[in-house]
Amino acid sequence: MAARAQxxxxxxxxxxxxxxxxxxxxxxxxxxxxxATRRASFRDQEYWGRPVPGFGAPGARLGILGLAPAAHGGNRTGRIFTGDRSGDVLFAALHRAGLANQPTSVWRDDGLALRDTRIFAAVRCAPPDNKPTPGERDTCAPWLHREIALIKPTLRVVVALGAFAWAAWWPAMTSVYGVRPPVPRPVFGHGARWSGPDVPTVIGCYHVSQQNTFTGRLTPAMLDDVFADAKHRAGLA
Structure with a gap:
């Protein structure tokens, strides 16, 4: 698999x-x-049921790094953050920021397009309970590293959605850019930021999961602030 990614x-x-x-x-x-079993509300739909690739502009200046596809979201529709509540929140924010041409993402051929932005995940398959293991993250890492390498000439900022994605960034930095991560590793937090020479700036953001958005831990205003900062640092503002 690693050889195929390369x-x-x-x-x-x-x-x-x-x-x-x-x-x-x-x-x-x-x-x-x-x-195969499907959710009752989607029983008439044919699920994708495969790993979910990244999505967005090939010359992206901004990358958004997520955890993994949702079982009845990306695993159903075939596009990352598409067809679930997390995607509703994320793409509405990207549309407000001028980074998406529409505020909704319901299916892989719905006309959605991103501006100077690409979205990818640390793990490409939907995991049980939305919890991939560190070993599964490491097995999947060559896909992520190659994707970053392919947009390396333009990539300036990566927004890491949640602590799992934040942790996945540092090995990618070494693999793709040949740069050692800082020691100790920067601690994840909403709005946490790390910059180094010759590598993209990484910005932490609470994940757009319902656990965060329904409880008010992550609000639309907080997302808007993160993407405004990311756009500025990527030269898109």
Whole structure:
């Protein structure tokens, strides 16, 4: 799998390879079980049931790094953060920031387009209980690292959604940029920020999960502030 990731010549080639990955038995079994049983409200839909590639502009200056696809979101629709409440919150914020052409993301062919932004996940398959293991993150890392390498010439800022994504960034920094992470590693927090020479700035943001948005831990205003900062640092403001 790592060798196949390295051979990917461009994002289209990488996306196709990602969608055919079977490297993690637990995740394969879960994504296929969910696709077969389906949620009652989606029982008339054919689920994607495969790893979910990244989405967005090939010359992105801003990257958004998430955790993993949702079982009845990306695992159903075939596009990251699409068809679930987390995506509703994220794409509404991106639209307000001028980074998306529409505020909704319901299906992979709904006309959504991103401006100078690409979204990808640390783990590409939907995990049970939304909790991939560190081992699954490490197995999936070559896909993430190659995706970052392919947009490296333009990438200036990465927004990490949650502590899991924040932790996934540091090995990518070493693999892609040949730069050692700082010691000790910067602690994740909403609005946390780290910059270093010759690498993108990484900004922490609470994940757009319902646990955060329904409780008020993450508000639309807080998201707007993060993306305003990210746009400024990426030269998009």
């Amino acid at each position: 051979r990917a010549a461009d994002l289209a080639d990488l996306d196709g390879a990602v969608a055919d990955c079977f490297a993690c038995p637990r995740l394969v079994a879960w994504r296929e079980e969910v696709a």
